[in-house]
Amino acid sequence: PQNVSKMSEAVKRADDPKINDDISNIIRNKRINTHPILRMLATGQMPNKRFDEMGRIYTDGSKKGNRAAYAVCAPGYDGLNFAGTVIGLDDIDRAELIALLHASIIASNFREAHVYSDSQYALDARLKAAEESVLKRKEPNYDLILLFRELTRDQKLENVQFHKVMAHCLDSKDEKERKRRKEIMHKWFGTSTSQIIDGNDRADKLAQWACDN
Secondary structure, eight states, X not given: OHHHHHHHHHHHHHHOTTOOOHHHHHHHHTTTTTOHHHHHHHHOOOOOOOEEEEEEEEEEEEEETTEEEEEXXXXXXXXXXXXXXXXXXXXXXXXXXXXXXXXXXXXXXXXXXXXXXXXXXXXXXXXXXXXXXXOOTTSTTHHHXXXXXHHHHTTXXXXXXXXXXXXXXXXXXXXXXXXXXXXXXXXXXXXXXXXXXXXXXXXHHHHHHHHHO
């Protein structure tokens, strides 16, 4: 708690452009004070609602060798987009779960938000967090699931709906498989299918770019 308090104070100082001490400048340069997950952990606060409208947010993870990355894409809201790696991150499931958590936090910018993921693991982990069963510390990604549980208990995600999407609807090498996945998506999303497929494809490409750079 003491470390979180210190971090919270450091983030608040970095928010003030009139303060130019070394620590504040480091936090600004590394964008620690703008990363949604770090900021929420430091201050205990979700972003304020900025848009009185519905937003769609797409997430994806990517892995190449021992390097993993994730991306969050909110088409039409460039300031909310993110693509990057996490130091020490080499697990695709954890990358997908961090992406879903990141998207859940920035979703509070909207009156209503829909978050899309092609990771069944990440979506199942979020549902598990909403249950009242005891979480085991040795469980994979215990820390992230616990954070999701805290958000759920505080009703910070009450404006957010989560959706499973099919991956690689546009770039699967098998034409029949692409068609099959698009048909499934149409059953799920109807007239919004093309928009959602395009959004998921953008998140996929952003995650791949982050993994390569």
